[in-house]
Amino acid sequence: MATIKELAKCCGVSVATVSNILNNKPGASAKTRKLVLEMAEQLNYTPNIVAKNLKMQKTRSIGVIAEDMTIFSIPDIIDGITDYCQKQEYQILLTNLRLFKKYNDTYYNKDDYYELVRQEIKKLMEKQVEGIIYVAAHERVIHCIPDNLPIPAVMAYGYSKSSKIPSVVVDDVSGAAAIVKYLLDQGHKKVGVITGKPDSLHAQARLVGYQQVLFQNKILYDPGLVAEGGLDKRVRIPLRR
């Protein structure tokens, strides 16, 4: 790997000149510029971003901590993050907690993984990330990000309950409302709903959306049309007249 010093020597100029040219700064003659660029190409010069980052005291990188990147909808969230970061020329440092594989479906009850998260945050900070995104696998209140974190953090798919840490969550109310509205617009009168677990924030919010649209359309809410779902259950809702 050629360094900037070697490149400078090959060109017979100083490192400052090379640095300026490589970073598109003014103050170099067209001739020198051309020479340096060609030489860089020829030597297959690759700038060392690690050195640059150290000098600049910034890394253009953010840490992304995913509770479990294989769970439904999480890859799409991370995909969106990578999309925007690429446009901003930021690199993501992905940390995959694999919580679901470690704790199965119970991880959101245990607090002992908070310590794990703290450690991962520390590692990310050592790598000088400029911010952190925590991607939950299941919408709920999460306290694993220290409130005094010296860099910005945001919580995706979960609630931080801290004014310092914004949350980005799914709009379940509107989503459910749109579905119900669509069905009513089609002329249907009796719309049943199979909810998720009662303690699921998603399930609760969607039910609210359902009820909102019913109310707006002056349709009585019939609890008999609402059943709790789950992979372990059979559900029966009397819809056909």
Next chain:
Amino acid sequence: MATIKELAKCCGVSVATVSNILNNKPGASAKTRKLVLEMAEQLNYTPNIVAKNLKMQKTRSIGVIAEDMTIFSIPDIIDGITDYCQKQEYQILLTNLRLFKKYNDTYYNKDDYYELVRQEIKKLMEKQVEGIIYVAAHERVIHCIPDNLPIPAVMAYGYSKSSKIPSVVVDDVSGAAAIVKYLLDQGHKKVGVITGKPDSLHAQARLVGYQQVLFQNKILYDPGLVAEGGLDKRVRIPLRR
């Protein structure tokens, strides 16, 4: 952020001593060791890995280039990579090409994205990754990794056709064979199969697995029991007697 120099000053020792202690190297008295460790805790000292990487000339990081991280089975592949890397204390630098979103289903026909891949590889090299894993979204022969790459590379879910770049692929033959064997073991005699597109390496290999087990069980291969699938087709196979 406290630096090692500040920490050293607070302890009244040299940076060399602090460095040795922090890295669990011998040659420091128990007293000094205790002092430094406590002080580091108190100052909330966070080592700067960027500086360390520059000095050490290594980063313990590898670049992972995914053709599209939202496509079926890809998150699981990346998940496996993160799992192993964490155990080895390596950081992955994820690059998501989002090929499917950019080119839809035709990207594997065009070569113009090879240039994109080259650029991403260069960016990763500038960040001093020690190796590269390319995760294809669709098994096929891919030539986008330069043969003269100065660091190791491996291709996942695709074939590199280069002796320098190992490929890790799905064992479709065995997978299909296991399924067919299971069905025959259950006493079934007529096993139909819906394949993928004829030019899919996966589909071809699975058909081979199917045929192998048929042969081993002295069952004639009946082309009438094989239909080409696809989301745009209806398939009919006469199985019930």
Next chain:
DNA sequence: ATGAAAGCGCTAACAC
């Protein structure tokens, strides 16, 4: 057991 100092590759202030 501890410290001084060089140097990793780069940027930028300053001098010429």
Next chain:
DNA sequence: GTGTTAGCGCTTTCAT
């Protein structure tokens, strides 16, 4: 328009 040099935070050799 170009060059010299300090210094980012760390590790490591070599003194002491």
